[in-house]
C-alpha cells in the first residue's frame with residue numbers, strides 16, 4: 228500500500244511516500260480501516276522529531292488519526308462492524324489502511340464525509356474536556372484560548388461561545404478574522420502585544436476564569452499570571468513552544484491558581500465515564516448544529532512533508548487532512 232514513512236527523527240523533511248508498505252493486520256480487539264482521510268495533528272510534528280512522549284522509533288509509518296471504512300475485524304470483534312464508517316486512532320494512519328483498537332472508534336456522523344469527521348475526538352473532545360469537566364467553564368465567565376485559529380482552538384472557541392462564555396483568543400494577526408467569525412470576542416496578536424497587560428485590560432484587571440494552554444514555553448508563565456487568583460484554572464494540554472515549569476513556591480506565593488494537565492488518550496483510558504459523557508455531549512452538539520461538519524484543508528498524502536512543516540512553522544489555519 229501507499230504510506231508516508233518517517234525515515235529518521237529529524238523533522239517533517241524526513242517523511243517520504245512509500246509504495247510497497249505492507250498492509251497491517253487487525254489483531255484481537257482491533258479493526259482494519261480503509262482510510263478515507265487522515266487527520267494531521269501537532270503531535271505528528273512532535274513525533275517527527277522524537278519529541279512526543281512514547282512516540283515511535285524511526286522508521287515508522289506516520290500519522291495516528293483517520294476516518295474510513297472497516298474492512299476487516301480481528302478476533303473478538305463483532306463482524307457486524309464490517310462496512311461501518313468510523314473515526315479513530317491507530318499508529319500509521321498516513322496510509323491506505325490502518326489498524327485501530329475497537330475501543331478508540333466513534334461513528335462518522337450520518338451524512339458526513341470521512342474528512343468532515345476528523346478531529347471529533349482529538350480536537351473537539353480535547354477542547355470540550357478542557358472547558359467543561361476540567362475547566363468547569365460556566366456562562367458569564369471569561370476563557371483565554373491560545374492558538375485559537377488552530378484545530379483544537381477553533382473547536383474551543385465555538386464551544387465556549389455556546390456555553391455562554393466571553394472568549395479571548397490568541398493567534399497570529401493574519402488568522403484573526405477566521406477566529407472572529409467563530410464568535411471570539413477579543414483577539415490578541417501575542418507577537419505584537421504584551422499578553423499579560425492586554426488580558427488585564429480586557430478583564431478590568433480580574434484575569435480569566437479558564438486558560439486553554441497548549442503553547443507552553445514562555446507563554447506558560449503568562450497564562451499563570453492572567454488566570455484569576457484562587458479560582459482560575461489553567462488547563463495544560465500542549466507544549467508546542469517547549470517545556471516550562473511552575474514551582475511549589477510560585478503556586479503558594481505568586482500564582483494561586485489551578486494547574487490541570489490533560490491528555491485525551493489518558494482521559495479515555497483512566498476516566499472512561501467522563502470520556503463517554505464527552506462523546507455523548509458531542510453527539511448532542513452535532514445534532515443541534517453547534518458542532519458542524521468539519522472543513523479541513525485536504526491534501527494528497529505526498530504533500531504530507533510540506534503540510535507538517537507548515538504546521539510546525541505556524542503557517543496553517545484550522546484542521547488539516549491527508550488523502551491516501
Ligand SMILES: NC(=O)c1ccc[n+]([C@@H]2O[C@H](COP(=O)([O-])OP(=O)(O)OC[C@H]3O[C@@H](n4cnc5c(N)ncnc54)[C@H](OP(=O)(O)O)[C@@H]3O)[C@@H](O)[C@H]2O)c1
Pocket residue numbers: 267268269270349350353374375376377378379380397398399402441442463464465466467468469489490491492538539540541542543544545546
Ligand atoms: N493533550 C491532548 O490530548 C491534545 C490533543 C490534541 C491536541 N493537543 C495539543 O493542542 C495543540 C493544538 O494542536 P492542533 O493539532 O490543533 O494544532 P494547531 O493549533 O492547528 O497548530 C498549532 C498552532 O499553535 C500556535 N503556536 C503558538 N506557538 C507555537 C509554537 N511555538 N510552535 C508552533 N505553533 C505554535 C500557532 O498558531 P498562531 O500562529 O495563531 O500562534 C500554530 O498554528 C498542540 O499543542 C497539540 O499538541 C493536545
